[in-house]
Amino acid sequence: MCLAIPAEVIELLPEQMARVSLDGVGKIVSVALVEGVAVGDYVVVHVGFALTRIDPEEALQTLALLREMGQISAETVS
Template sequence: MCLAIPVRIEELLDEQTAVACIGGLRKTVNVALLDDLKVGDYVILHVGFALQKLDEAEAQRSLALFAEMGQLAEAERAALGEMQS
C-alpha cells in the first residue's frame, strides 16, 4: 500500500533535509523537491520524501480522517517507507 501523510517540519538541516514530526516522533526527511520551506510548514510525505506543501487546516483534516479510520499508524509507517510487503 502506498500512502502519503501530512507532517510538520520541525527543523531545517540543510537544503535537502529536514526533521519532521511524524506520529510524535522526529524523523529526518528529504525536502529536496520543495522550495521556500520554513519550520512549521506542513508537507505531504511519501516514502521519506516531502512532495508538496499544504496548509495546516488541510493537514489536520487529513490526519483526523486517518485517525478516524484507525489507519494513522499504518499511514505514518508507509509515508516513511517502513511497510513490509
C-alpha cells in the first residue's frame, strides 16, 4: 500500500525531469505527466513520477499527517 508523499519542485531539469524535495530530501523525478510544472509547486510523487499537482497548504497538512503517523520521521538535520 502506497503512501503518496508531497514533494516541492526545486529545479526543472531537461527531458521533463525535475529535482524535488521530499520534505528536505532531494530526489530527481519525471514531471512528464503533469502539465506546466513550475519551481515551488507541490506534486504527489510515486515511484519516480510526479502524478499530480497539489495545493501547497494541502501538501503541508498532508506532511503533518504523515509525521503524526510516523511515516516521515521528524529528525533534526544539521
